[in-house]
Amino acid sequence: MMDSFELNKILGAILGTLLVLLSVNIVAGGIFSVPKPAKRGYDIAVTETPAAGPAAAPEPEVPIAQLLANADVKKGETVAKKCMACHDLHKGGPNKVGPDLYGVVGRERGSHEGFSYSAAMKGKPGKWTFEDLNHFLTSPRSFIPGTAMAFAGISKASERADLLAYLNTLSDNPQPLPKAEAGGQPAPKQ
Numbered sequence: 001m002m003d004s005f006e007l008n009k010i011l012g013a014i015l016g017t018l019l020v021l022l023s024v025n026i027v028a029g030g031i032f033s034v035p036k037p038a039k040r041g042y043d044i045a046v047t048e049t050p051a052a053g054p055a056a057a058p059e060p061e062v063p064i065a066q067l068l069a070n071a072d073v074k075k076g077e078t079v080a081k082k083c084m085a086c087h088d089l090h091k092g093g094p095n096k097v098g099p100d101l102y103g104v105v106g107r108e109r110g111s112h113e114g115f116s117y118s119a120a121m122k123g124k125p126g127k128w129t130f131e132d133l134n135h136f137l138t139s140p141r142s143f144i145p146g147t148a149m150a151f152a153g154i155s156k157a158s159e160r161a162d163l164l165a166y167l168n169t170l171s172d173n174p175q176p177l178p179k180a181e182a183g184g185q186p187a188p189k190q
């Protein structure tokens with residue numbers, strides 16, 4: 001039989017061990033603090049379906065490459081009428097309110113001979129890629145704040161794609177269309 005003295009010693013040892021473990025735990029917790037996740041719970045992938053009713057979801061952003069793959073040059077020609085109040089589209093055409101746009105896809109920004117560009121346009125060097133033209137034509141003043149192009153923009157993405165596909169045909173060397181994602185699906189937005 002164990003006497004109570006022995007039992008006390010055993011209990012004491014156990015208690016002591018627990019105490020040590022506890023304090024190690026506290027200290028370790030201080031050193032190796034586990035960062036709390038920024039968001040609680042899981043991200044649930046929701047396939048976007050346009051909400052029925054008056055509050056329609058905003059148009060999801062489809063990559064320009066994919067839009068161009070489905071673009072309609074003929075329709076683009078019609079859209080381009082919006083531009084012709086200010087732009088000539090012919091090779092060697094005159095500068096009007098805006099510069100001649102023949103060969104503008106792939107052209108250096110603000111580079112057309114004889115046209116006096118705004119400081120804003122001159123302050124944003126680079127080539128007119130499909131990507132940039134897509135942004136510019138969505139809202140000229142958002143892409144180039146202070147631009148002299150007094151045009152609100154074309155809000156419909158497919159209309160911009162049609163227009164860009166058409167503009168690209170007005171060139172001595174049309175630019176290759178950007179490659180759409182394999183499978184033709186838009187890349188999931190992160």
Ligand code: HEC
Nearest residue numbers: 082083086097098109110111117118121147148149150151
């Ligand atoms: C109200 C007149 C007006 C309309 C309409 C207009 N533009 Fe312009 N556009 C301008 C002016 C002015 C500039 C020069 C902008 C500057 O210097 O900031 C310009 C510049 C541009 C440029 C830059 C050209 C370069 O050489 O860098 C592009 C591209 C362009 N316009 C495309 C279009 C397209 C496409 C449309 C039709 C959807 C259109 N614009 C409609 C007036 C107009």
